[in-house]
Amino acid sequence: MKVPLWKIAHARSGDKADRADIGLFARDAETYAVLKREVTRERVAAHFAAMISGPVEIWPLDNLLALKIVLNGALQGGAARSLRMDNLGKSVAAQLLRMEIETGSDPGQTPVSRR
Amino acid sequence: MKSVRIGAGLGFYGDSWLPIRASIERGGVRYIASDHLSELTLAILQKDRQRDPGTGYARDCVPMLADLWPLAAKHGVKFVLNAGGLNPEGAREAIARLFRERGWRATIATVSGDSVLEKLDALREAGEALSHMDSGADIATVRERMLFANAYLGAQPIAEALARGADIVLTGRVADAALTLGPLVHELGWRWDDWDRLAAGLTVGHLLECSGQGSGGNFGSAGAWAEIPDYAHLGYPIAEVREDGTAVITKPPGTGGRVSFDTVRQQLLYEVHNPHAYYSPDVVLDMGTLRLADEGGDRVRVSGASGAPRPARLKVVGGYHDGWMGSGIVGFAWPDAYAKCEKAAEIILALARERGWTFEDTCVEYIGYNSLLGANADPSHRDELNECFVRIAVRTKDKKLADAFGRLFPWLGLSGPPYIGTMKGVAPAKELLGIWPTLVRRDLVESKVEIGMERVG
Numbered sequence: 001m002k003v004p005l006w007k008i009a010h011a012r013s014g015d016k017a018d019r020a021d022i023g024l025f026a027r028d029a030e031t032y033a034v035l036k037r038e039v040t041r042e043r044v045a046a047h048f049a050a051m052i053s054g055p056v057e058i059w060p061l062d063n064l065l066a067l068k069i070v071l072n073g074a075l076q077g078g079a080a081r082s083l084r085m086d087n088l089g090k091s092v093a094a095q096l097l098r099m100e101i102e103t104g105s106d107p108g109q110t111p112v113s114r115r
Numbered sequence: 116m117k118s119v120r121i122g123a124g125l126g127f128y129g130d131s132w133l134p135i136r137a138s139i140e141r142g143g144v145r146y147i148a149s150d151h152l153s154e155l156t157l158a159i160l161q162k163d164r165q166r167d168p169g170t171g172y173a174r175d176c177v178p179m180l181a182d183l184w185p186l187a188a189k190h191g192v193k194f195v196l197n198a199g200g201l202n203p204e205g206a207r208e209a210i211a212r213l214f215r216e217r218g219w220r221a222t223i224a225t226v227s228g229d230s231v232l233e234k235l236d237a238l239r240e241a242g243e244a245l246s247h248m249d250s251g252a253d254i255a256t257v258r259e260r261m262l263f264a265n266a267y268l269g270a271q272p273i274a275e276a277l278a279r280g281a282d283i284v285l286t287g288r289v290a291d292a293a294l295t296l297g298p299l300v301h302e303l304g305w306r307w308d309d310w311d312r313l314a315a316g317l318t319v320g321h322l323l324e325c326s327g328q329g330s331g332g333n334f335g336s337a338g339a340w341a342e343i344p345d346y347a348h349l350g351y352p353i354a355e356v357r358e359d360g361t362a363v364i365t366k367p368p369g370t371g372g373r374v375s376f377d378t379v380r381q382q383l384l385y386e387v388h389n390p391h392a393y394y395s396p397d398v399v400l401d402m403g404t405l406r407l408a409d410e411g412g413d414r415v416r417v418s419g420a421s422g423a424p425r426p427a428r429l430k431v432v433g434g435y436h437d438g439w440m441g442s443g444i445v446g447f448a449w450p451d452a453y454a455k456c457e458k459a460a461e462i463i464l465a466l467a468r469e470r471g472w473t474f475e476d477t478c479v480e481y482i483g484y485n486s487l488l489g490a491n492a493d494p495s496h497r498d499e500l501n502e503c504f505v506r507i508a509v510r511t512k513d514k515k516l517a518d519a520f521g522r523l524f525p526w527l528g529l530s531g532p533p534y535i536g537t538m539k540g541v542a543p544a545k546e547l548l549g550i551w552p553t554l555v556r557r558d559l560v561e562s563k564v565e566i567g568m569e570r571v572g
């Protein structure tokens with residue numbers, strides 16, 4: 001089934017030069033395997049097609065159950081020359097959390113780790 | 116085993132220092148590592164210094180120390196701050212003046228030599244291309260417009276200043292994490308080629324450099340953010356670091372916020388590019404071997420850092436003048452709030468066109484609809500919004516034009532669509548800055564680094 005990322009993961013974004021970068025964090029190992037499989041460079045590039053002019057890079061971190069995602073050419077040249085309200089890319093992670101992925105079975109709604 | 120506790124200071128110029136009190140009073144910290152400089156803060160400081168050569172530092176360090184020093188002195192806590200900005204000596208003078216007025220004693224050190232703006236041509240002659248790290252562009256295209264250019268120095272001069280007896284170390288541009296790594300190396304006696312321990316220190320510094328973001332602030336999530344306790348009294352993160360490089364991230368007891376596996380890993384990957392090669396002047400960290408163990412009770416154990424030898428070149432970030440932004444904001448109430456915003460944008464842009472104004476770039480965003488989510492905004496409720504604001508921003512080389520653009524907006528108040536909300540949004544021209552990241556051979560910079568010491572009282 002199709003599920004938006006916000007139901008199963010959490011994320012924070014920031015800026016460096018003309019890049020927005022996102023950490024995407026799975027709640028558990030099972031969800032991490034799904035993220036690793038489904039959150040591909042192609043899909044992320046398509047999700048941000050209107051905003052970015054460069055390639056997408058993704059590094060999976062098995063030890064953190066996380067994906068590091070970098071959007072190149074995402075900030076109109078950089079935060080201090082961007083005309084946007086979100087010149088620092090702080091809400092880029094929220095944009096990513098709206099992306100839908102295929103999860104197989106219903107994963108429910110738990111974005112953070114269970115203690 | 117020997118260990119030391121270091122507390123986070125500010126995370127940006129203008130951040131609150133009040134949470135630091137709890138770290139000193141009941142967090143057991145020996146040092147506060149305070150980061151006042153974001154990537155482009157130096158541009159603000161450069162403008163200050165052009166107006167008054169005595170300034171050019173992050174001025175919040177003076178009231179901050181005025182407030183915290185009596186407590187810090189009582190607990191034997193030292194400060195490492197990059198608040199020196201473009202003028203560490205100026206910051207030292209201001210603080211020394213304050214301390215003399217109050218009759219306080221301290222040894223204040225400065226670390227300077229990071230600015231390369233005046234040396235760009237000499238560096239070029241020494242064979243450094245200084246081309247843009249990402250695009251490869253020639254620096255000649257922006258050389259005349261460069262407002263600042265500073266190398267990111269490492270932790271060595273900070274550790275040395277502490278070894279010479281500094282109570283307060285004021286630096287210019289250093290790697291943010293160096294503010295923490297310096298005291299760690301000084302206290303724990305790590306060697307400068309012990310890459311794994313330096314990598315562990317870099318990890319800790321990175322976790323502390325954004326103040327509240329390391330302890331539950333800005334916890335990016337749907338719903339879960341609301342479970343962070345007591346934001347109003349959020350405690351800044353504290354690291355307890357052992358000689359072997361393992362660390363516990365925590366926060367002062369009785370404060371808000373949360374230190375957990377989730378909040379710590381969010382900060383760990385924040386503003387990181389390749390996590391297997393996180394560069395600093397002192398070591399290159401691979402985050403792929405790190406282990407985060409949530410011990411509960413706002414304690415997360417961090418271990419397993421792997422380091423590779425420090426890079427041969429230092430990163431330099433320059434900022435150059437890149438035109439002006441003109442902008443205005445106007446809002447409308449229901450009914451047809453979004454449609455009226457669209458109409459207002461159409462009117463403003465038509466007026467600009469009729470005046471013969473042209474812009475290099477125009478950005479129209481609807482606040483309350485898509486100004487933060489962009490193309491990923493959900494359009495299904497767009498036409499039923501209770502209210503909506505439109506913001507139009509333009510890019511131009513002409514400052515007068517940028518100023519004039521905002522002044523098109525007030526006319527809408529009586530002659531545009533109905534139920535207009537505000538006219539507060541007319542903004543004056545704002546200078547835009549391009550950023551110039553580049554690399555430079557470290558010996559060309561490090562040979563010019565100076566440590567100054569002043570004893571007050």
